[in-house]
Structure formats: C-alpha cells, structure tokens
Amino acid sequence: MNIKLIIEWGISVLLLNGIAIGNYPILFCVVLIIKFRIFMTMYRFVIFAFVFLLFGCEMDQPSASSKKEVPLSKTDINSSFTTPSNAGSKIDNQDNISKKIDSQNENRASSEAQFGEIEKIQANLLKANPDYRKQGNIHEKDGRIFAAEFPNCGLKDLSPLRGLELNALDLSGNPVREIRHLRGMPLERLFLEYTSVESLTELKDANLIELRLNGSPVRSLKGLEGQPIENLYAVNTQINDITSLAKSNLRQLWLTESPVSNLKPLEGLPLVSLTLHRTLVEDLSFVRKLPVIQRLHIGETLITDLTPLKGLNLTRLVFSPERIKRGLDVVKRLSNLREIGTKFDDTGRDLTGPENFWK
Numbered sequence: 001m002n003i004k005l006i007i008e009w010g011i012s013v014l015l016l017n018g019i020a021i022g023n024y025p026i027l028f029c030v031v032l033i034i035k036f037r038i039f040m041t042m043y044r045f046v047i048f049a050f051v052f053l054l055f056g057c058e059m060d061q062p063s064a065s066s067k068k069e070v071p072l073s074k075t076d077i078n079s080s081f082t083t084p085s086n087a088g089s090k091i092d093n094q095d096n097i098s099k100k101i102d103s104q105n106e107n108r109a110s111s112e113a114q115f116g117e118i119e120k121i122q123a124n125l126l127k128a129n130p131d132y133r134k135q136g137n138i139h140e141k142d143g144r145i146f147a148a149e150f151p152n153c154g155l156k157d158l159s160p161l162r163g164l165e166l167n168a169l170d171l172s173g174n175p176v177r178e179i180r181h182l183r184g185m186p187l188e189r190l191f192l193e194y195t196s197v198e199s200l201t202e203l204k205d206a207n208l209i210e211l212r213l214n215g216s217p218v219r220s221l222k223g224l225e226g227q228p229i230e231n232l233y234a235v236n237t238q239i240n241d242i243t244s245l246a247k248s249n250l251r252q253l254w255l256t257e258s259p260v261s262n263l264k265p266l267e268g269l270p271l272v273s274l275t276l277h278r279t280l281v282e283d284l285s286f287v288r289k290l291p292v293i294q295r296l297h298i299g300e301t302l303i304t305d306l307t308p309l310k311g312l313n314l315t316r317l318v319f320s321p322e323r324i325k326r327g328l329d330v331v332k333r334l335s336n337l338r339e340i341g342t343k344f345d346d347t348g349r350d351l352t353g354p355e356n357f358w359k
Helices: 003-021 026-037 044-060 074-080 085-128 285-289 328-330
Strands: 137-141 144-149 168-170 190-191 209-214 229-235 252-254 273-275 294-296 317-318 339-341
Touching: 085 137, 085 144
Parallel strands: 144 168, 168 190, 190 209, 209 229, 229 252, 252 273, 273 294, 294 317, 317 339
Antiparallel strands: 137 144
C-alpha cells in the first residue's frame, strides 16, 4: 500500500466521521485538503463509505458501562420523589428503617443519660445514708426512672429521691421515719413494711393502688382519701381508724393484729377479701353491705354472732368456733362455701371442705 492510498483512506475517515457526528471543523479541514487535489478516486471512496457505515454505526453506540455518571440537578432530584406506585413501598421501608435507627440512637443516648442519673442518685443516697451500700435497684424505661427498690438498705434520708416521678417504691425494712420527700410522686405501689413511718399525710397527691404497712407504727390512714387504692396490707400496725378508706376501691384488706374496731367505713366497698384476725372487732353486721365479699377471716376476734353472714356468697371462712354463740347454723347453710377452718396465717393453715369440717 503506497502513501497516496493511506492518505486517501485517512481523508475518507475524517470526511465520514465529520458527517456522522456533525463536527464542522473536521469537514472544513477535509475541504481544504481536497482543494489541494489530494483525494482518492470516487469508486474507492464509495467502497470505504459503505464499509464504514456498515460497521462504524454499531461501534459509535456507547455501551452502558462506558456512560459517565452526571450529578443530578435540582430538577432531577425533585422529580425523583415522584415514584411509580410499585416503588413507594421500598421508599417507605427505607424511611421506616431510617426512623427506627434514629429512634434506637435516641433511646441509646437517653439510656446512657439515665444511667448517669441513676449513678448520681446512688452516690447521693450513699452520701446521705452512711449505712447504704448501693445495694438498691433503680429502674428506668424509655428514658424515665419509674421505680426503685431499697429493701433493708439502711435508708433514713430520702432527700436524694426528691423530684423523681416514681410509680413504684419499696422502702421495706429501712429505719426511715420521714417521707416528705415523696410528696408529689405519682406513686401507685408503695411498700413501707417494717419502717419507722408514722404518718401518711405526705402521700395525699399520690395515686396509690397498693400500699403495704405491715409492722410499721402508722396510727392513721389520713392521706389516702380519694385514692384508687385496691390492696392494703396493714398487719401488726397501730391503726385504729379506717375512716379514710370510705368510698375507696378496696378489694383486699389485711388488718391482722391492728387495734381497729369500727368497720362501718367499709360499707359499700367492692371488698373481695377481708382479714380481721386478732383485731378488736365485735360487730359483724357491716358485712351485709359488702356486695362482693368472698373471703373472710375473723379468727381470734371478739365476734360471737355469725348471723349477719346469712345469704352471703362466701367461698372461704376462717373463724374461732369456740367463741361463737349464735349463727353456726347460718354458716352450715352457706351454699358457696368451699374452704373453712380456724387458722390461716404464717403459723399454719387448716382449711378444709365444709363436709369434713362439720364432722
């Protein structure tokens, strides 16, 4: 192949490429070359053009892999939010995942913050109570401290708990006497068993459902008025007045070994279980106005007449038969009675069915 032929083929490539892509500078150069009479014969040009068009067009098409990525314009970004219906669920899922991750991060940060707050409370309790050894448990959920357990922890000073929004608090077995620092807490469950607490007036703003006072020197229930209390444990206390329980929601009441005698304030309450073991109660007539009473413990009391039990739907009865002067026949006719006995306490139980008890 001579130099003239090479030049002819080169000019043909330039000419056809310029025509194909509309590159006018190339066309201009080719025209100049032709002007200087450097050009191939027409038949060679026609043959080359045919071959070029046959194979060159396919080569000119860019492949998907060779395309360059171009950053999206604002218009492209805005239009991308208009998604086809079948893609919406995917974007929603991605949004949900993002929200879940954000929520987890927030919860983690909140938990870490609360852990620091709990440590601070523990340190303050230790500082205020020399006998405390951080053995208590403080519980948090969803970034809020809601409960604390300090049984037998040697606590006397509760000031480090001031301002907490506790729903449940166990202070049983502590020598604490003053509970003014619990004022304003939305307490639902409070355990003050075997403490030195004498007054409950600081609890008037609580929302108590369950209160345990066993073994405490509490004398009055003032402070419980209007509270939705359902379970009250007052075993071995100094309580002699239960007026504050009138119109409450009491369902279970334990007054064992407490010097209470007047139970009229209980009339009309939804009591299901009532324990009066070793109290000073003499008159049982108030039970006629306990519409749903089922379990009654009047063992070792001053009660001698059981006739007020007539027609009641009792399922359990604990009493002292040797003290009863009237009404044993009434008890024998209680059709729903399933358990009857003379003892039901920490020292033992002798409950049995009526058919065995009356043998």
